[in-house]
Amino acid sequence: MIRALKRYGQNFLQDRNVLAFMIEHSGACENDCVLEIGPGHGILTRALLDASVKCVHCVELDERFRDELSLSDDRLHVHWGDAVTFDYDSLVPFPNKIIANIPYNITTPLIWKLIQYAEHGLTYHMYMLQKEAAIRLTAPPDTKARYPLGVTVEAIGRASILKNVSRECFRPIPNVDSVIAEIVIERNFEIACDSLWSEMLHRGFAHRRKTLQNNLKDFMSVPNEYAKMRAEDLTCDEWLKIYRELKKGRNVLTTL
Numbered sequence: 001m002i003r004a005l006k007r008y009g010q011n012f013l014q015d016r017n018v019l020a021f022m023i024e025h026s027g028a029c030e031n032d033c034v035l036e037i038g039p040g041h042g043i044l045t046r047a048l049l050d051a052s053v054k055c056v057h058c059v060e061l062d063e064r065f066r067d068e069l070s071l072s073d074d075r076l077h078v079h080w081g082d083a084v085t086f087d088y089d090s091l092v093p094f095p096n097k098i099i100a101n102i103p104y105n106i107t108t109p110l111i112w113k114l115i116q117y118a119e120h121g122l123t124y125h126m127y128m129l130q131k132e133a134a135i136r137l138t139a140p141p142d143t144k145a146r147y148p149l150g151v152t153v154e155a156i157g158r159a160s161i162l163k164n165v166s167r168e169c170f171r172p173i174p175n176v177d178s179v180i181a182e183i184v185i186e187r188n189f190e191i192a193c194d195s196l197w198s199e200m201l202h203r204g205f206a207h208r209r210k211t212l213q214n215n216l217k218d219f220m221s222v223p224n225e226y227a228k229m230r231a232e233d234l235t236c237d238e239w240l241k242i243y244r245e246l247k248k249g250r251n252v253l254t255t256l
Contacts, residue, residue, distance in 0.1 A: 009103030015169035019047045026126045035095035037083045037102045059083045101128035118189040125183035134181040146232040148201035154236040157185040204231040
């Protein structure tokens with residue numbers, strides 16, 4: 001048995017009941033091309049193939065798993081590399097779903113990257129996540145857990161926590177609680193790719209105790225009704241309003 005490496009954030013899912021839940025709830029079927037991140041021993045990979053999906057793309061960094069992922073199935077495409085820097089544009093056919101037990105240490109940068117492919121058709125995401133990360137991802141306004149990625153997911157679709165998963169379902173047993181979470185992207189596909197949106201949010205949340213007026217003073221003029229508010233207090237619609245004002249101002253400047 002290949003042992004888990006801490007530097008890769010590896011905790012291997014073992015519970016087949018959890019796998020069955022993921023396959024059933026995601027609706028994985030013969031019409032789907034699925035992306036899996038960090039397949040490891042391939043237990044989820046095999047479950048996806050058993051669900052008769054059209055194809056499975058796996059991105060794995062740890063080449064110790066070459067033999068275990070060398071399955072005699074033409075629908076399986078294994079790609080070796082870092083999931084955060086991988087060129088997903090190279091995938092053919094392009095996936096429409098991601099179903100993955102991802103390394104918890106790359107959760108935020110990985111999801112930021114993958115939601116940018118909504119315009120390519122990757123609009124359904126199911127992840128095994130650290131519970132704390134999922135709470136942040138789904139945090140509503142006026143809560144301390146609210147952060148830029150959660151606001152972005154709300155702006156482009158919806159996120160929800162589907163199921164708590166016992167620590168005993170993994171080997172080695174992790175020191176954190178896990179959940180299965182779902183992201184469905186339905187609108188505003190372009191926002192996730194817009195560096196202006198990302199910079200606005202990251203600047204806005206940079207110093208959480210400060211007002212938006214202070215955090216964004218060197219970046220943009222904040223509408224008066226939001227100037228004295230903190231980033232975590234704004235609704236998604238309010239962030240979208242500020243963003244559209246920002247875009248309008250930048251477009252005016254580029255035409256002068």
